[in-house]
Amino acid sequence: LTGSEWKKPGELSGGMRQRLALARTLSMRPEVLLLDEPLSALDALTRANLQDEIIRIWEEDRRTVVMITNDVDEAVLMADRIVALTPGPQATLGQSFPVTLDRPRDRTTLNFNPEFRTLRNEVTHYMTSINREARQLGQVREVRLPDISPYDFTLV
Structure with missing residues (x-):
């Protein structure tokens, strides 16, 4: 999201909005992370990148993730x-x-x-x-x- 700090939500791409939503959720440090189809509206490349990002976050924290897909x-x-x-x-x-x-x-x-x-x-x-x-x-x-x-x- 670097370089987009001053953009309004409507100016962000779908992938950026999904990253922001994930970051907001993670900032609260929940014990269980519920993701309800977080990647369904994204293009294939952005979807793959965010899949990798979610996996990386899980590998670091090992918190429970319930993902609906x-x-x-x-x-x-x-x-x-x-x-x-x-x-x-x-x-x-x-x-x-x-x-x-x-x-x-x-x-x-x-x-x-x-x-x-x-x-x-x-x-x-x-x-x-x-x-x-x-x-x-x-x-x-x-x-x-x-x-x-x-x-x-x-x-x-």
């Missing part, structure tokens, strides 16, 4: 344990998956690690199956895309 790869890269949430308004804790991959984890080689691929497949399969079950039981609204094509629009 919809990205299975991100969860496997960053977590020691993945706990899936069941879908729907009455979401509960679902299956827990221990992440036993050695640290530090290198995102460029992780895809070639058979343990990573196995865990990723297990988590993805579980998430897919509980979502399918919830839809069949009517617990989750089905998303239907509108039946339109580019030809349905007129440029004005």
